[in-house]
Amino acid sequence: MGDFNYKNIDWSRETTPENLESSTDKFLECVKENYLIQHVQGYTRHRQGNEPSTLDLVLSKDEDTVKKNLRIDAPLGKSDHVTIFYNVEIVIDKDNTTKNKYCFYRGNYESMSLEISNIDSENNMDELNTVDAWAYFVDKIKSSMGRYIPVTKSRRGRRHRKAWMNVETINTLKRKRKTCEIYKRNKTSANWETYRLARNRATSSLRSASIQYKSKIAKEFKTDSKSFWKFIKSRTNTKTGVPDLELESGVIETEDEGKSKELNNFFASVFTKEDLNIIPTPTAVNLQPELLEIQVTTEEVFKKLSKLDASKSPDQMGYILKF
Template identity: 50%
Template sequence: MNEELSSIRWEHELQGLNTCNAWDYFVDKLFKAIDQHIPVCKVRPSVRRVRKPWMKETTINALKIKRKTWYQYKHNQTLENYETYRIARNEASKQQRSSVEEYENKIVTEFKENPKSFWKYIQSKTKTKSVIPNLEDENGDIVTTDEEKTTVLNQFFSSVFTIEDNNNIPEFEARTNMELGNLEITIDQVEKKLGELNVAKSPGPDKLHPKILYELRSVISEPLAIIFDKSLRESVLPKVWKEANVTPIFKKGNKQKAQNYRPVSLTKTTHSITKLFADDTKVYGTANNIDDSEKIQRDLNKLDDWSQKWQLKFNADKCKVMHFGNNNIETEYSMLGNNGQSILSITREEKDLGVIFDPTLKFSIHVSTCVKKANRLLGMIRRTFGPLEKDMFLPLYKSLIRPQLEYATTVWSPLLLKDIQQLENVQRRATKLVKGLSDLTYSNRLRQLGLPSLEYRRKRADVLQVFRIINEIDKTSDRGRSMLTKQDHYRTRGHNKRLLKPHTRLNIRKHSFAIRVINDWNSLPSEIVNAESVNRFKTLINTYWKNCDIKFYPSCY
């Protein structure tokens, strides 16, 4: 296929063709090569039992011998035949256990490179399957068939889709004197993107498997670069690029309500190389008096005007208000909805970029949610694998469970003792899954596994984030004001990057990231805070804190 497609003079063949015709020509040549060079076999449904993925030839042979000796004993029930069967039965059981352990160890160690095999094995052990439940239609009636569910979801997704008026698009107001140069998509850029494709993924509606595109990347990058460049210059997308397989994903709330599902589109692999998307919008401000509230309402009105002008309308029913602080007067706010101005509902919890916020800013709701997710995964691992060897437990725990407990901890690090204990209890229970360690104390289990406590990990994540902010690896300034302030004067004691610790009155402020981290950061040696890279900083901090009290002895116990 590489030889055949490389012989085509793509620049000559695609010259003079518009974007749509160029795409059709490329796809036609590609599918002809696929039909000619990739063999196809028909898989017939078999009545035979499907072989388990962990089955090896030695295991199959042992099971055959076991079955054969059993039949011999059934026809001639002598002590000699039973002894022969018993030996064969024990050998078959031994082979099965060995094969299962070997296969499970393989899919665990290769989890990051081949997650598909891991989750397929997990699914085979799961009794319940994830399906779309019965839904309510627009009349409040329950629909049960797949066709009816598809209709309900399609009607809802279509109702919130905006059909733009292309004849009434406003002029974009120039905000800079700088001009965008010629945007050109090069062959090397396309080949690099094709080389990053995940070959384990399924093909899109175009039936072009990522594996094929990956293997042919050196010869198809030229025609694709030409087609992408034509698409940019002509401002045209081929019709087939707009097709997608849509899957409804449940977000939150009542599972019977169609509005609680989001459409996720599986687009064509080639088109996904160049796609963009927009996300949520947030408006925030101080509201200690009526004037402050009116200012926020004016900002919301400006957003409404902008959305109407650019035909990107907000769904007022899904817009929420959350009030923070003891002095907040909790004013009602409104936005333009389908039936005129709508009062925005007040929410007591809202997820933003994976973190659940609440008016108290104690993050107890978020902690409970993280713990529930982690415990579900922990139960799944226990049911699937049972007691684990150390070499199997560590990659599973570090890849699946611990990330649930540590994502964005610099934002929501728990304040209350009960929340700190909730998080640590997950790791405490998880370490009991390791063979031979369940009778040890939690601290000794951590030492044996080389796992630090979650409390220590949060402390380490805090100072690492400060390092990234001070060295401008992460940008956190708000209108020119940084959340961290360096001391103006340099003291003899300490390093040259000490932070100023402001006075705080409330515990919420005291335990926020920008305050709680200052003592730990200021106490570090100069060599660590002036490390030349993030990886060097991690190495130095691990060495410096190797005997830290909370590393294996969390303070919550």
Template identity: 30%
Template sequence: MNIPGYNLYTNDLHATNTRGVNVYVRRTLNSKRSIPIVTNTYNDSVWIIVNGSRNSELLIGCVYRSGSPEVARQYETNLLETLIWAANTACSHKLIAGDFNHPGITWTPAPELPDRVNTSSPQSKFVECVRGSYLFQHITKPTRYRSQQTPTLDDLVFTNEREMIVNMLRLEPLGASDHIGISADFLFTPSSPPMNKTTPNYNRGDYESLRNALDIEWKRELAGLTAQEMTNIIEKNITDAVEKHIPTRKHQTTSGDYTRKPLWMTRTAYQKTKRKRNLWIRYLNTKDNSDYQQYIKARNEATHANRRARRDFESKIAQESRHNTKTF
């Protein structure tokens, strides 16, 4: 079904044992299909990349895992490989949602398995995959309600950072479905369409002609005028002279198209800061003391790396400003 104003992305409906998985993306967004680079393709999924501001990218994934244990087990490896691929992409923002049919897992939001679950079971492998991928799961209450059956939590929403989703709401089921609807706001700034911007090219200006154009007998020109009238005349003369004697150049600009990292942040400091953030997310999922200790170590390393990078940057500016004041 096509929705006006949206692009439809769907999975391969002709593949074996697949269901219809669709993602609608507003046409005003710069989006494209992404093909997972994995050994075994998981056909019951769709992946899209949306370009954002400041060179950011959003990876959107929609997944369906079969409710049939036999079918699900047959393609379990494919699903896990695809999730690991998604978690390791270079995209700054990741949003993965779908019906995973793992009702035995409790999310608080950290995943918890029932007692005496075999470590080789699909549930255990799925939980380990989520923990190892540093993904945060946002749904904690049942999403599937069927008459005379215990409600289950089958539908999951993952992001690579906890703060990316806000205002999550539970809605009425769509049509005759026994799954509730989920609505949420995802914090991501899409890229703006390129704009043709014209700016003066002062390097190629005809300053001799500009000087002659502004060689005006201002005392006579401004005699008897109010301050505001004088300002308007001076501004008009300067503007006209610049437009006539200074050429322009055109270039495309995109809103927000600049790096988010501070000027002082080195690659090492950035990597250590990113590792600190990932380990914190892992601890939130596991609540394990060893993971917390790893986070503490990474936090200290990131703090020292950032302080060192800032100090070296400021020292470099101070040294260079002695010979080049523009550096400061």
């Protein structure tokens, strides 16, 4: 897809009035020789006083690749080129499964904290060993999160509109598209002026909403740093995380644990393999005094927990700090 700027081609007949040596004719012959299909059948450039033309093209090798619902809509900003919307059919293994997520911002953390504070009174954890006490504590946290934090379903690949898009901005964009359609059906000076005003108003509204949103994030950075870093992440093109790995057997590894093991095996393979039959005897080290007992007080644990940032995301086990 792109602006090829060949206005003298009749794509309904695939012909051009220009001579055989012209770049327009050579481009058309190139499209035919490579068996490409051009899907745009309407005008893509409109300007008052100029004849409309088809400059923006969508080319594909297969007629069914681009779906039949290709749509020509209003231009972006003050451009005289229209926007083109279409769906491309690509055969992929799409995961349509939904995933349950906690709505942490809607949690009832006062009731949750009160319930967790009574854990020791329900069961004397001093009588349990470390493993059993931790398992009991984790079970209580999970059940408490299920009661006091709402759950929502999210679908992978779901599109979201820009965070700074408000109702006023959306309405101005709808007005712009509507006036553009009217002008395309009836190209009069009055309709062009109506569309021009709607286009400028939409552009101004978009810029104003974006600036206000960015200013709000900057002012509230100290109290709401998550919104700031969320905005920074949305403006970057880099992707974090390890993608799915294809093993030597041809199996695709999607789980984090499996990826970690596979990468660990790969990195370990470059190290020199030592002869295990010849192992040097280590020098004896006299460790004095021996560490036979570790003392951990409640005050020390509370001091460490108090320094944690409650606004941070949950850990890998899904436990939050806010309560």
